[in-house]
Amino acid sequence: MSERPDQNPLLTPLAASLPSTVPFVGPEAQERAAAAPFKARLGANESTFGPSPNAIRAMRQSVKETWMYGDPESHDLRAALATHLDVGMDEIVVGAGIDGLLDSLVRLTVTTGTPVVTSAGAYPTFNYHVTGYGGTIHTVAYTADFEDPDHLIAKARQVGAKLIYMSNPDNPMGTVHTAATIQRMIEGLPENCLLVLDEAYIELAPNGTAPPLNTSDSRVIRMRTFSKGYGMAGARVGYAVGHASLIGAFNRVRNHFGMSRVSQIGALAALADQDWLADVRDKVEASRQTLYQIAEDNGLIAIPSATNFVTIDCGRDGAFARAVLASLVAQGVFVRMPFVTPQDRCIRISCSVPKDMALVSKALPKALADAQKV
Amino acid sequence: MSERPDQNPLLTPLAASLPSTVPFVGPEAQERAAAAPFKARLGANESTFGPSPNAIRAMRQSVKETWMYGDPESHDLRAALATHLDVGMDEIVVGAGIDGLLDSLVRLTVTTGTPVVTSAGAYPTFNYHVTGYGGTIHTVAYTADFEDPDHLIAKARQVGAKLIYMSNPDNPMGTVHTAATIQRMIEGLPENCLLVLDEAYIELAPNGTAPPLNTSDSRVIRMRTFSKGYGMAGARVGYAVGHASLIGAFNRVRNHFGMSRVSQIGALAALADQDWLADVRDKVEASRQTLYQIAEDNGLIAIPSATNFVTIDCGRDGAFARAVLASLVAQGVFVRMPFVTPQDRCIRISCSVPKDMALVSKALPKALADAQKV
Missing domain, CATH: 3.90.1150.10 (Aspartate Aminotransferase, domain 1)
Structure with missing residues (x-):
């Protein structure tokens, strides 16, 4: 670590230990x-x-508002999402894509040595954040190109994991589990273990793939995005849905004024154009x-x-x-x-x-x- | 802490200890x-x-590119800034406003108990991040509505501070120190203490307020933004300039795909319209x-x-x-x-x-x- 000739002496030991490589x-x-x-x-x-033409139009029209900060509460977007998903506004947090939300979530839950479980070859940005906050990554193999809920659960039980990360549908393999399988997985979670269910591609999966959103269940947090089906990767708008006690905690660490105003307005219009x-x-x-x-x-x-x-x-x-x-x-x-x-x-x-x-x-x-x- | 009835049991001890209040x-x-x-x-x-009409036009035209992620390296913007400021591209990092850059900087340098120094009543978002990473904030009073370089330095020496935060011009008082005063402050920094010089308002200050950018000096990092003079607060584009060993470390923790593509393009056009x-x-x-x-x-x-x-x-x-x-x-x-x-x-x-x-x-x-x- 300190042998790196370019190492800045002000870095924390953790920061000094981090690789310079990037996920993508x-x-x-x-x-x-x-x-x-x-x-x-x-x-x-x-x-x-591309995004909905209505979203394009709304973004074009809102460019002139760029002199104003975006609403730090993303109120209108969260209200629309709450209606769309039939959950409470305090059960939704908006962030700069799922990447940004994973950063906040890992920061809230992972510290030096905290064990987490993911699949070997799953989304590397989750691992990037876990490593970045000092956590310990345990992996299980895919089974026939599917992430394997039973193996993930068993590994989590074995290592005492605080988080299990799984994407459904899966990236990079494109495979998918049914709602029943995911629900069984949730029911089988060890105590004090959170399922981080990355549903970035859910809008493109067969109807019924997502188990019902049950925000009274604190064992799972769902992450979704306007980057894929809604076609707005460059806008950087994602959201997480979960128990209010976890969602509320994001407000302790997130960059409150981090959202582009044009992006907020675009996402709102995109959501309205089903x-x-x-x-x-x-x-x-x-x-x-x-x-x-x-x-x-x-x-x-x-x-x-x-x-x-x-x-x-x-x-x-x-x-x-x-x-x-x-x-x-x-x-x-x-x-x-x-x-x-x-x-x-x-x-x-x-x-x-x-x-x-x-x-x-x-x-x-x-x-x-x-x-x-x- | 654990007495909070709404406290989620998954939070790290640090996260559990953080206040729910927000800076603004x-x-x-x-x-x-x-x-x-x-x-x-x-x-x-x-x-x-507002922003330059050229920036407005560039953003309107680029809305149709929203399906693409922004360049994670913000290459074109960093190249233009490097030319504009006469520094190297590896001495500039772009982020989601100064707020986002302060988050990354504090994360890289502050851990439990790390002492930092700021002025009582200075920018609260710096304090938000320091508290968020477990650091200890020491303050000095303003002197006649000016931040006081001598007192900041003395306090930093006394507590062994790793960071001194100062804005010049100052927010919220609007007062300003000359380049000579700031340069004297840099020269007087204790060893292993970084001056975080927030120059959010520098474009609106008298010419010559900013001391020359000397990126070979690892004792200071400068933070600037397109939110104020350039009129693009809603776009969320800031940048930090400093020694390559510190700027490079941002790549270990930042949200690489966190920038809005429209914002990157807008900032580039804004910079070109001096x-x-x-x-x-x-x-x-x-x-x-x-x-x-x-x-x-x-x-x-x-x-x-x-x-x-x-x-x-x-x-x-x-x-x-x-x-x-x-x-x-x-x-x-x-x-x-x-x-x-x-x-x-x-x-x-x-x-x-x-x-x-x-x-x-x-x-x-x-x-x-x-x-x-x-």
Whole structure:
């Protein structure tokens, strides 16, 4: 630690011990390195279908309000969400995406050595925050490309975990558990263990995937976002729903004036346009089918997805999949892939408009051929 | 702590000990409580002069890009700032306003019991973060409505402080120290003590107020914002400039994907329009003169300001000033005031357009009369 020549002496021991690596490199950094823009941006599960036109209009009109801070309570958005979800306003907190909410949640609950449980290869930003607050990460393997509730629970019991992180539908594999399975998981939680249920992709999953929101149950916190189905990744609006005693605690640590005013107004308009969301669901489903077909055309197996991306098994090991990915990126198609074996035999491609699907269809055979040569 | 009936058992001991109070209540909350909108919004030193029309245009045009995450490196904005300030890109970090940057900085440097020094009645959000990470706040008094560099340094030496927080120009008093004074303060810092120099209002201060940026000096970090002079409070864009070893450490804890894409683009356009900033400076100066005159017309003393607000001494105690403020608010004029004696004999009014100044001119005599009756 202190051997790092660039280490600043003012850092706390914990800060000094943290790695400089980041969970994700942005596509812009790759474009700068390649000195060429991507032709298709399919690596971050952004929605090329975009936000509701009503949200676009509301944001355009509200730009002139940028001189004003956003409402630190995000009152109007929380009120609309409370109505939409049939929960209390004091059971919802709005933050700068699920990433920002995970930061606050981990800060509230994790300190040096606090054990948490997640799946090996699940969302790395959760791990980033746990490490950042000194917690200890315990992992269990995926089972057949699904996060495994029974194994997560068993591990949590074994290590005395305070948090279990699980995404449903899952990122990066796209698989999903039923509401009944999730509810059973909640019922099986050890005492004093919180399920952090990341539902970033829930709007794109089959109806009924989410178990009913029961905010009287303090054993679970649900996290959702306007970044995926609602198509507003750049606005940075997420929300968490849970027991008022936990949600209220966010007010002790969060950046109260951290929300963009334009983003708050955009999210409010996006939420009100459920017809647009339904249309996006249809477009995502069509794109999934296209990606399944592209995989099949190339002799590969696509993993059935409940999200706005499709994870494709390249049929060999991680080195091979990384070579496929490298060729796709070199051909101007930004995609990503799972980090951990055995999921890293796959690449992950975001659903998108037909023009982008055509690019994938054209680039994938060459990528597979390129990878064979490596 | 654990006696709080609403206390969630999952909180860390530190989180459980934190107060539920927040640094500032937003004007929207006051409007909701009063069931009436403010006629003038002059309490948060937002800029009614607004951002550059070029920034407005750039943000409007970029709304359609909201489906994309912002660049996690804020590369283009940092590159433009580096050129503008003649420092290296690795010496600048962009974050969600100075508030967000203070959060990261305090997290990197403060742990349980870490002593820090600030002035009694200075920016409460710094204290919020220090308390939030378990640090110990030591204060010194203002001297004649100025933050007192000598006393801050002496106190830091006495308590072994790791951080000294000072704003220049000062908020909430509007007073300012010369570059020479600040530079002398830097030279007098105890070893292993960082000066956190909050320059939120620097663009509105007399030319030459900021000492030269010397990023080879690891004893100081400078924080600036697009919220005040640039008129973009609702966009949430701030930046910190300092030694690369400290700035680089922000990457270990910050929310990499936390910036709104529209805000990044807006800030870039705002920075490029220095003519607009110069025009805002002129308008702010005219408004300051108006506020000085309004104070004089009411037999009050205005404190000369180097910011976009004027702090007016109401001539009696805190109870009287609070009564003046309450009447102004009841008349639809949102203003704030210092929290701490003896500065709380004052009210603080943001500079604004002539229409708002006319409202202040009309409301203040009645407010003073109302306060006499209390």
